[in-house]
Amino acid sequence: MTHDALVAVARAVFEAAGGTPIDPDYVLPADIPLELSGEAVRARLCVFPDHRGADMVMRPDLTLPVAQREAARREAGEASAKTYTYAARAFRQPVAPDDQLEFTQVGLERFGYEAGAEADAELFALIHRAVEACGVQPSGVIMGDLAIFPAFIDALGLPGVTADLLKRAFRQEGGVRAVLDAAARPLEQEVAAVLDAADPAGALGELLLARSIPLAGGRSLAEIVEGLQARRAAIEAGGLSQPARAVLMALREVDCPLAEAAGALSALAEAHELRGAGAAIEALGARADAVLARVPAAVRTARFRTGFGRRFTYYDGFVFEVLAPGLEPTQPVATGGRYDGLIAGLANRRVSATGVGGVVRPDRMVRVRKGVS
Numbered sequence: 001m002t003h004d005a006l007v008a009v010a011r012a013v014f015e016a017a018g019g020t021p022i023d024p025d026y027v028l029p030a031d032i033p034l035e036l037s038g039e040a041v042r043a044r045l046c047v048f049p050d051h052r053g054a055d056m057v058m059r060p061d062l063t064l065p066v067a068q069r070e071a072a073r074r075e076a077g078e079a080s081a082k083t084y085t086y087a088a089r090a091f092r093q094p095v096a097p098d099d100q101l102e103f104t105q106v107g108l109e110r111f112g113y114e115a116g117a118e119a120d121a122e123l124f125a126l127i128h129r130a131v132e133a134c135g136v137q138p139s140g141v142i143m144g145d146l147a148i149f150p151a152f153i154d155a156l157g158l159p160g161v162t163a164d165l166l167k168r169a170f171r172q173e174g175g176v177r178a179v180l181d182a183a184a185r186p187l188e189q190e191v192a193a194v195l196d197a198a199d200p201a202g203a204l205g206e207l208l209l210a211r212s213i214p215l216a217g218g219r220s221l222a223e224i225v226e227g228l229q230a231r232r233a234a235i236e237a238g239g240l241s242q243p244a245r246a247v248l249m250a251l252r253e254v255d256c257p258l259a260e261a262a263g264a265l266s267a268l269a270e271a272h273e274l275r276g277a278g279a280a281i282e283a284l285g286a287r288a289d290a291v292l293a294r295v296p297a298a299v300r301t302a303r304f305r306t307g308f309g310r311r312f313t314y315y316d317g318f319v320f321e322v323l324a325p326g327l328e329p330t331q332p333v334a335t336g337g338r339y340d341g342l343i344a345g346l347a348n349r350r351v352s353a354t355g356v357g358g359v360v361r362p363d364r365m366v367r368v369r370k371g372v373s
């Protein structure tokens, strides 16, 4: 099958699920995509100045512009639940030489339906069905749940600044490790002096220049200063106790078959007497059961990783990626997840609605079908 034939097959699966076709704006003001992309995607955004000098971005995915349309619809007084489907172009700098900068995502977004295990499993099953309908047998499925780490942090009863620092760090690759390392030693004197300067961002810029350290990861000086300030506050609040460190290290390492995830996390919580994480673990267990009931093949392919899921920071619950034979782990053929806070965030809290969705990548599936690596 050609690329366009796969697009049509996937699209038919989603349209049969009751989605309204949509093709939102291609070009967006850069601020919101920059804020909502994890570091990995942020570095791959296609940003350019428009005729007035304002930073614009080619849409890096469809979730964001579709959610913006939905937020506007709700602000105009419409409150009904709604499903959208699309077969539309998105733009990102390629992760691998065989990927294209411009590619088609065929996907589905659902707003305003009851959130829970069944809704997550139903969405995942649809995406999985679309992959199979395209003639691709997934070689692996990685699942995460962005509610688990914060639930453990809350259960640990850490000081507020430390808890916030860790939750933010979790959103960055290697962030928790860095906080754990950093919390054990005081801030360097020069760094402390930067934070005490009248213009900390300016002082940081000078320090980096003096030490020939380039700005990496797409974070601004102001954001780095904010992180350092939070780190200092956390150190002043007493750092991290040895038992708390042990829990977080063990939590980061949970990587097991989906069916075993809730059991592994419960055992960890019990070993450290953390009762507060129970509700989040139960929700994960219920979702795992619902997913495995709807997609029996996932018993063999699906794994759960606590640390998984930082491509976009709009996700706040279930997240997944579907992998296929011959492609790199950085090249999933399908991705998706839950983002219940996105509509409220885009609408400045004037309206809110649950959200969940996913996409398939026909360009990559064509290569899998050809057996090309």
Ligand SMILES: N[C@@H](Cc1c[nH]c[nH+]1)C(=O)O
Residues within 6 Å of the ligand: 060, 061, 062, 063, 064, 107, 108, 109, 311, 335, 336, 337, 338, 356, 357, 358, 359
């Ligand atoms: N927009 C996400 C996939 C997704 C759709 N809906 C929710 N998640 C991506 O490009 O990876």
